[in-house]
Amino acid sequence: MNSTSNQLLVIFGASGDLTARKLIPALYNLYSDGHFPENFVVLGASRSNLSDEDFRKRVVYESEFLKEEVKSKDKEFIKKFADTMFYTDLGDDYDSEYSGLAKRIKELNTEYKTDDNFTFYLSTPPSLYEPIAKNLYDQGLTKGSGGAKGFRRIVVEKPFGYSLETAKELNAGLQKYFKERQIYRIDHYLGKETVQNLMVTRFSNSIFEPLWNRNYIHHVEITNAETVGVEKRGGYYDKSGALRDMFQSHLLQIVSLIVMEPPINATAEEIHNEKVKALKSLRIMREEQELFDHTMKGQYIASSINGKRVKGYREEEGVDPESKTETYAAVKFFVDNWRWKDVPFYVRTAKRMPTKVTEVVIHFKTPHHQVFKNQDINNKDNKLIIRIQPDEGILIKFGVKVPGQGFKVERANLDFYYSSLSDNNIMDAYERLLLDAMQGDTTLYARADEVEAAWAFVDPILEYWAKDVNVNTYGYPAGTWGPKNSDDLIEDANGWRNPGELLTDETGYCII
């Protein structure tokens, strides 16, 4: 296990939702599991005027996200955790000088012996990333500006850019003040245990990797379905859409792990090098006809689920009532390299689907010669299903003989659930990623060139959709598996695998 050095973690945007919802609960779990170094301090920073005690109340004692923990643990235990938290007010805006912040950091560093090791976590709107980095530099708080003895790391939240151009600008802005190896771009899917397991499944078993290519794989299907709508994030989401929000980041990261070649070792650098090569080999769609044939967008419309009316996307708070922003995105694409030539990849992501599930399905080719003729024609390929969430696990579907006369073949399941491996809870993604940042491991963070390669693939689709000519936005009733014609995109592979029940019997079909 890596060791965690004494350090001070500064969270910008400490009064915000992510800090309370994810970061502090993740820190609490690390603390409970004994992962804090001997000397560890958290300094929250934002414009809101709060004292240290106000901040502790807000994110620990009265936090709706730590309710159970505060109730069930003894007071001393919780107090010790809360006492690692401090707060400093940044004044009116994140552009003003940070002399107060710098002073507080230095005082805490001396008092709590955090060895001059600072991690800066930016949980703010991305427009503030460069100004914050510059201010840290101006205050002598970065390696380049202060002759620091300890380490300096900067963690930034998604979204990382809005397009290839803006992602490049963000990268260049941060790289003026921090070296690439000091920059940690969060993609919380990389912190999920089963996403990491994609590499282990492939590269530590001799039964999968020899088959992991165009000779044996017919197609690859990835589904990311959520039951929730846009909730309180309508304002952000309406400018973003499913392709930017999920596909460019989380789903292309998963694709890179499926497509990549084996790294020569498991170091961050070698893994990132292979992932970049994989992302660069995705065939960028440039022709309008191809973009038309291989992409599909949809938007959820009102429906009734279990007798309760569910709002349509256009009725959500912060959403333009005439919005054409997609809450459903599906893309078919190819990978231009030796391993994957002519193997189609089908990837979809959507909100307001019947069930929450993220899974990768590797569909193997059927055997060249069919010895047993009476196999169900739609169900004769082997499938490897990697369930990323929920019920993390791996399922192999393979043919077995039905007992009795003759050779009737049926699919059987070889099922593995992650939960059967250990009694310990699987670490939450933020917990894992924070611990990695605290330990200086960038493996599960996205590197600049990875992010840019993903945007380079997505940009032409976004541009084509933005033109709004020959592009339909298909409506689908909330609680269904997307537009009624969604199987058109994947008809050459017998349609999508829809695991789970339909919540509603409405099956509307419309173009909106």
Ligand SMILES: NC(=O)C1=CN([C@@H]2O[C@H](COP(=O)(O)OP(=O)(O)OC[C@H]3O[C@@H](n4cnc5c(N)ncnc54)[C@H](OP(=O)(O)O)[C@@H]3O)[C@@H](O)[C@H]2O)C=CC1
């Ligand atoms: N919440 C979530 O579940 C997720 C969030 N993220 C990302 O994390 C980051 C923070 O998100 P979240 O906590 O939800 O956002 P919030 O709006 O809840 O918090 C943003 C924080 O930034 C500060 N801030 C400073 N300037 C501005 C400004 N001009 N506009 C808005 N806020 C400002 C606010 O504090 P103050 O006003 O006191 O300065 C606040 O603490 C964003 O980049 C978001 O995309 C990513 C994935 C999930």
Ligand SMILES: O=C1O[C@H](COP(=O)(O)O)[C@@H](O)[C@H](O)[C@H]1O
């Ligand atoms: O980054 C995001 O992810 C969530 C889904 O995350 P999950 O871990 O619950 O699968 C998504 O709802 C949100 O829109 C997106 O910004």
